[in-house]
Amino acid sequence: MHKNRIRTLVRRELIFLALGTMEVAIIAPLLAAGLYLMLPFFVIYQGYLTILCWWAVIGTHYLARAILAVSWPPAARFAFLAMGVLLTGLLTVHAVLHPQVALTDPTWLAAVWGEVRYYEGMTPDLFVFSAVALLWWRGLLLAQRRLESGVIISRFRSGLLMLALSTVAVGFVLPALPYFSIFLYFFVSLMGIALARAEEAVHQYGGSRSPFGVRWLTLLALFCLLILGLSAGVATILTGENVLFFLEPLLDVQRLLWTVVVYVFLWVSYWVALAIYSIMGDRWRWQSFEITLSPPPPLPANPVTAGTSSVLAHMEWLRTMGGMLIILLIVVAVALSLRRLRLRIRRSEEEWRESVWEDVDLRKGMQTLLAEGRKRLSEVAATLSQVSIRYWLKEPTIRRIYALVVALAAERGYPRADHQTPYEYLPTLTQAFPGYDVEVTQITEAYVSVHYGEMVEQPDALRAVWMAWQRIRSTFDITRPE
Numbered sequence: 001m002h003k004n005r006i007r008t009l010v011r012r013e014l015i016f017l018a019l020g021t022m023e024v025a026i027i028a029p030l031l032a033a034g035l036y037l038m039l040p041f042f043v044i045y046q047g048y049l050t051i052l053c054w055w056a057v058i059g060t061h062y063l064a065r066a067i068l069a070v071s072w073p074p075a076a077r078f079a080f081l082a083m084g085v086l087l088t089g090l091l092t093v094h095a096v097l098h099p100q101v102a103l104t105d106p107t108w109l110a111a112v113w114g115e116v117r118y119y120e121g122m123t124p125d126l127f128v129f130s131a132v133a134l135l136w137w138r139g140l141l142l143a144q145r146r147l148e149s150g151v152i153i154s155r156f157r158s159g160l161l162m163l164a165l166s167t168v169a170v171g172f173v174l175p176a177l178p179y180f181s182i183f184l185y186f187f188v189s190l191m192g193i194a195l196a197r198a199e200e201a202v203h204q205y206g207g208s209r210s211p212f213g214v215r216w217l218t219l220l221a222l223f224c225l226l227i228l229g230l231s232a233g234v235a236t237i238l239t240g241e242n243v244l245f246f247l248e249p250l251l252d253v254q255r256l257l258w259t260v261v262v263y264v265f266l267w268v269s270y271w272v273a274l275a276i277y278s279i280m281g282d283r284w285r286w287q288s289f290e291i292t293l294s295p296p297p298p299l300p301a302n303p304v305t306a307g308t309s310s311v312l313a314h315m316e317w318l319r320t321m322g323g324m325l326i327i328l329l330i331v332v333a334v335a336l337s338l339r340r341l342r343l344r345i346r347r348s349e350e351e352w353r354e355s356v357w358e359d360v361d362l363r364k365g366m367q368t369l370l371a372e373g374r375k376r377l378s379e380v381a382a383t384l385s386q387v388s389i390r391y392w393l394k395e396p397t398i399r400r401i402y403a404l405v406v407a408l409a410a411e412r413g414y415p416r417a418d419h420q421t422p423y424e425y426l427p428t429l430t431q432a433f434p435g436y437d438v439e440v441t442q443i444t445e446a447y448v449s450v451h452y453g454e455m456v457e458q459p460d461a462l463r464a465v466w467m468a469w470q471r472i473r474s475t476f477d478i479t480r481p482e
Contacts, residue, residue: 011199014217015147018192020061022155023138024054025185026162029170029178031131036173038124039097046178053135060139068143085136089129096128149196156189183228190224398457401469402447405429405440408476422448433476439468 414432
């Protein structure tokens with residue numbers, strides 16, 4: 001149980017981190033372009049800028065969650081957050097634009113105030129301060145996000161449009177497109193959507209044996225990388241660029257990881273060598289040696305070989321075939337999407353037919369029958385007073401029986417909320433039908449296995465559920481005339 005709580009907590013935090021990284025992947029290229037325009041002399045590393053923005057958004061997010069957990073008055077929270085924005089904005093302005101002046105020297109504050117007051121337009125100081133305020137704003141909004149797959153998918157679609165527009169805008173300013181941000185956005189979006197769906201599945205089905213562990217998370221990350229790698233290969237075929245051009249973000253990540261590994265290895269080696277030298281003392285003898293390196297042979301003046309033209313011809317043929325294959329895959333994907341949509345609509349219609357009629361719908365049906373004649377109305381009234389709802393639902397199914405149980409519980413004052421899953425509604429059902437815990441649990445388990453597990457109804461299971469429903473119905477009869 002403790003392990004499941006830790007897994008749930010880790011999944012929730014990873015979803016928050018994915019949403020925050022999606023925000024940073026959109027904001028960081030725009031900030032880099034703005035700094036490039038405002039400060040042409042300023043050296044900008046997009047990777048480091050992305051990491052700084054990520055720390056700012058995630059730090060603000062956790063700070064906002066900590067503040068919301070404390071019972072402060074709204075005015076105190078607002079004052080604390082406003083003071084945080086002001087202090088961090090001024091410290092960032094000093095670190096970026098006025099590092100040569102001491103922080104305690106007020107002359108840089110006077111210079112900033114003079115530029116803001118007398119300069120018409122956006123000044124570099126005001127731009128940096130606005131960027132810090134923007135990161136605070138996105139971090140505060142991140143603390144209020146709902147961790148639902150539908151919300152994350154909607155955010156992914158809107159963010160994808162913003163990323164496309166920002167990429168086009170940044171392409172006119174920066175010398176290179178932000179491929180790292182694009183790769184990062186798609187990677188964390190896929191991870192966030194999958195984690196949100198896993199969280200919903202755990203809440204829906206429950207159980208102590210959740211398959212969404214470390215192994216599942218590792219496989220998910222590998223599959224996301226595989227999908228992005230295949231996408232880069234398709235883009236290579238269609239555009240004729242080198243595949244390394246599209247896999248540059250992966251190379252940057254690999255270079256960063258290797259840098260960290262090398263620094264850690266050198267740091268450990270230094271302390272190990274220092275310990276060995278201190279133990280060995282004067283008995284340690286160093287011997288110098290030389291390695292003579294011969295220069296490599298000169299490269300030919302014209303590296304183009306005779307087979308280059310044939311290779312280019314084959315690449316052109318592969319590019320054409322790849323384009324046709326992509327079009328075919330798009331057509332197949334659209335056809336499958338339409339088929340899934342049609343099946344979903346049909347399933348929703350079946351669920352609507354399997355639901356129990358409410359009083360308002362029954363009254364509307366009676367009004368329609370009244371127009372057809374007094375005789376038909378009397379027959380319907382007699383049927384409603386003498387025959388159960390099972391007459392209208394001629395062939396009983398597990399879904400219909402569960403709908404009857406839910407309707408009877410709602411009639412007794414225990415309705416089911418729209419957001420409740422069958423397992424969350426089970427304690428309410430046991431309260432609605434005291435003494436029939438076994439029957440209610442049996443009906444709920446059968447309904448979950450058929451409705452969510454998409455298992456075929458077995459005659460034995462249907463017969464057992466029907467007998468359980470009859471026992472409940474014999475005590476809490478719904479066929480009494482009103």
